[in-house]
Amino acid sequence: MSLSGAGKFCQPTACAHRHPWSVPEIDKSTPIASGELLILNSLTGRKEPFVPTNSRHVLWYTCGPTVYDSSHVGHARTYLSLDIMRRIMSDYFHYNVLYQINTTDIDDKIILRARQNELLRRLEEDSAVDYAALVILAKEALEEAKAKSDEKRVAIEAALEEATAIGSSRGRTEQEGLLEQHAFKRKNLDLDEANIMKACDASTTTTMSEGNARAALFAAARSVLAEKLDREQGHLVTDHSVFNAHSRKYEKEFMDDMKALGIRDPDVLTRVTEYVPKIVAFVEKIIAKGMAYASNGSVYLSLDALQAAGHNYRKLKPAGPGGSAVTAAEMAEGEGALSGGGVTSEKRNPNDFALWKASKAGEPAWESPFGPGRPGWHIECSVVAGDILGEKIDIHSGGEDLKFPHHDNELAQSEACFGCSQWVNYFTHTGHLHIEGLKMSKSLKNFITIRQALEHNTARQLRIMFLLQAWDQPMSYSDQTIDDARSKETTFKSFFREVEALVRDDYLKQEVGWRMGDADHKLAEAYLAARQTVHESLLDNFNTKDAMMALLKVISESNLYLRTPNIRPSTLTLQAIAVYVSQILKIFGVIEGADDFGFGSGADGMGEAVGGSGSESYIGAMVNFRESVRNAALEAAKGEDVKAAIQSILQICDGLRDNVLPPLGVRLEDRPSGTMWNLEDPTVMLREMAEKLVKEKELKIGKLEKQLAARAKELEKIRSSMVKPQDLFRTDEFKEWDEDGVPIMLANGDAVSGGQLKKKQKAIKNQAKAYQDLMEKSGNNPQELLESTQKQIDALNATLLELSL
Template structure:
């Protein structure tokens, strides 16, 4: 056996096996390096994955974790042929679940009683608000009037020091601010008599986060029914797996729940106490880090030795409901069993009624199912310390083994705008929300293009690359399937010429090289970005080959590429399990779609309807003597709209013949809508630019309306000057003193600029007058006799305005004449 040490000098023993190995190496968090992956039992892999704490909707950060390890699992099972036994837990006993269940129940009960907006409700929310500001924002506040000082002190919640020291500060400030505004509005509503249930509901909704905490503090201890906590967990567990199914994540082989393993947890804790590594204190049991670390070859914090003693992280791992004044031997000691307080679920134990600690659950469930030595353990990078380090310590303390887990893999963070996506920070996008914007395949491609253990930043434009790559593969699959369908209809025909020539041999060699690149990338700690790059390059090269035209290509080499890319995509989970064609995503392809076997009528009827409508329209054009243009427009509509909506695309091929492709109609619609939105945005931008230019032009003309000889003679200017030249440039100030030469020069420049503007203004008025006269003459030739008088009258008015006030000519002439013409034409 080979032994290694990490930077804490704790040993890691490389497993040995006589079974042939795949050559896979993985980045092992235990060694902080890539090491050969050697399962302890042939090709059987025991795998424990940390599952969710089910108290709220799953978000994109969860998707990154579970889709990432689903990709790795599929590569191991489908590509490397490992026999994987994956166990995953559901945390259904936890401080977060207890708090959420109690708060949801209490808020629901409070809502039911709030049939009108009363002063009592406002007072309750006000009291909750002040308590929230003190406890969460750490700001003293006695009355609502003190809130203004808090706003000023914190820079309206943007104080960099506060944000840096408390990542939850912006979220809590937002909750407090919305509550304060709601209270102020509610007081006004009561004063004006608007006190319906709608007003009460509005106040409660705005103050939800603040009011929940206050209600829990007041009445949380009265919640005693254990089923309340279980129901909440069951609801969100079901929601979690609905999201996983939508993302095409395989279910674990074995699913465990904490609530189902409480007796086993009690026995596990008893063994740790018996081995001298834990102690009971006031009905709770704590792991004794000092007794364990460095004794009998034991090491604490094998994964993150630098974080050992980080009390802040340890406290976060203990949960919000643990007593801060617990009498522990060492402040870093963590709870294996928690004494239940009023308002918490409870189970019997030798130490009294209580509940399991968070860390102990995974140790027990993993060991019960997979034994005392497990090949692989996975989870998010934020779980390394203290959760996974505590798991290792308590498991090795109980089982007496030196290496409970052989390989630890941690998925990188998913960041949004530079911050980790988190439920506790409320900066998350739920999986369901994400799937309204992007498909599960597109999100999976995003994760494939990032190394599984690296941080992934989700920024504007992040999805551009995955979307472009998907489109390239999509076009390749649809072209390939269409080509092969056509080829199979004629494959027994031969022109007596050899077609597998130099170009085909080169593409075949490139495919062999691609296979080697992909294989080596996947063996190198599942380097999917490198594998995707190789697949993209071979597909791009094949697309170039296809451009030679149908008569100059051999479909057999294209089929070879298509089959290989599809095989790897199946291993990546880009194809739905058990669904799909020989080549492609498995949706809308030649050999079947993702909807399973459908009856003949449901498949053919939409296409038959399009053909029937097309036939009727062609017949109408022929009978009415329609021209060729109408017929071509009809053909374009069928090609560009009717058939694509059914997932059928007719493409023009190099030899002039049409090529039929099957595509995903939803994606076609999305692309069309995206193009329309882009065109609309361009049109709106162009119109805005034209409006801005016109407004600028009109403003410039308005500025030029004043003649330069009058610009310094306005009432305002007469307060500054007393004498002027003939052209209107001032020569003396108000006191009769000669103006300085420098001052006169500045005035002359202003005068010259105004002269230019005024000249342009006069030209514009001449243009309007010319247009007016031309329009009037043109109208006299087309208007009906009964409107001649009105046109003549309006023309006379226009000329009158042009003579006495040219500034009104354009408006007074053009508009009425155009209106009159419209009446005539109608």
């Protein structure tokens, strides 16, 4: 199915600064399935028709994590979004997908973090460094960190000035973003400084032992100490097991996080360290073709030779006018934090990038014809993907920030090695996840780990949140986006349970003597329209946002249909809608396995719901009894004499609904037409009960706090009104007053000015009224009213204290 205007191919002349992209060559003996799937291809910047190289087979590679620290929700943004796309590709469009992920288990970031953690461990265990010595070391580290921060800011401001001078709007925007990020980092450093100085203050150690004071200072200064120790002693960490243990720890944590998020395992999972021999052979092949060269034990890809051989460079993030200044900074970042300032002198072209890095002291090394070293960052993906998927890949995915230099450099070295002009046919890049306006990043210390997110939200809620966003656009992680996902989750689940109840109570017999009316036709049309919209949306670049809205729309229309007065609902049509919505949510990964979320799961399967069982008969009888008692109580409540008794009966009924049945997994909902019941997971219902209690408690606390504020204000008013009007200004400020208590002379002998005299007279008049009102209100006993109000305040404070425990 083609979407209007979306299926046109991008011509080389139509996209400024873009390199040519060709329609993938295919096996023409196999017909292409009907329906045109469009994918936003980063190689062209446009939606392109998806054409697999080999019939229905799709070779898909995704850059995995650099396992140096815990994964955060920004990673979940990428891997959850790609998991959804992969599920749609295989489970909805029925392509045969081979999906590969690679974990980077050796990299500058891993080396740095592993070294730093090892050096911090050694320092923490060094008894020779007492509290006093640690104070000196921490202050030195802090000053060095501040100096480095200042240098970074000056460099960014200089680059911003240069970009502005040459008229590079992109360069200016990127440098402004870096300046904003630097300000955020400096704020974190300032916070570290405050904590360090507090821990260094001897006065804070008077109530704690020296050991505890040392531990507190070590915790506060950990970040700046790590950088200082690494600069001075990083070369002393030579044991490979330090780096291996670090990467294995976070690799396992990453895979556990993916499982917790419900992300399918890849079909193939590779590791860089297991591919070093093949990486060396890959580099040798590029050297043999004259497009790479060795220099001081490292190997660099020659961009000049690459382009002279007819290859295009920077396909994903073309360098526009004035892009060279930006390129230098981005390339330096891509080379890694351990490259050092002397690397540029080893290169024939400053923008050449490393395929193999000569290892320095404190870095792991493998033997190679070029000397002991380790793989460059970019080469790893080319080698592992080329080995598993071959010299022609259908889809390559990753986060937006990997476009340049990582993916552009991947393409360059792969096309150089394989001798092709298009190693990857489609590149897909997920949008950034932002928090507080900035991209979530470990370096900014503004990240929320996946495990932290799952403490407050379920994997389903996170998945729904991402389904409601475009996978290729930036999005914000906030209370609002999570609350919206929770709301949508409730909408789906409530609809499934309601249709289950309808099918259970009215199955088969409902069609006897039934005919479609206008409302029924409208519902059937809404069902078909939803299916059509979902299909077109998924064809249009995996547009799950519109697909989800289509599902929610047909649910909304179904709910309106069910609320239509004097209608006998079409149970089979509603069941068909519920089944279809569940099927799509299963494809999206919202419903997994024997999940109790989808349609037909709320009562241990629709077969049991329809046929009935002993337990259901028991529940049904119990519900009928409760409903009869409730109806009788409501009727009797019309009489005044038995009102209290009736209220008690109603409370017992509600207690059964709210407290007794949920732990048994029974949900009751009172409706105008009767009571609806469903079986659900007791743990889910208990969690809902706990959340409800928390909310009720918060509301109660808020109400009490308002009452307390009102009583405190009232108490202050009583105290101020108790002052007799003639005594209002009898203070040391004055020395003479008239008979009404109006001050006429200041303490220094000066007369009170006319203007001040009028103000004082007005104030005394107002006080006289307040005093009179108080006397009337208190029955001429203001002290008793004061004490009574104070007791109310004390009681409110006691209740608040009890609730806060």
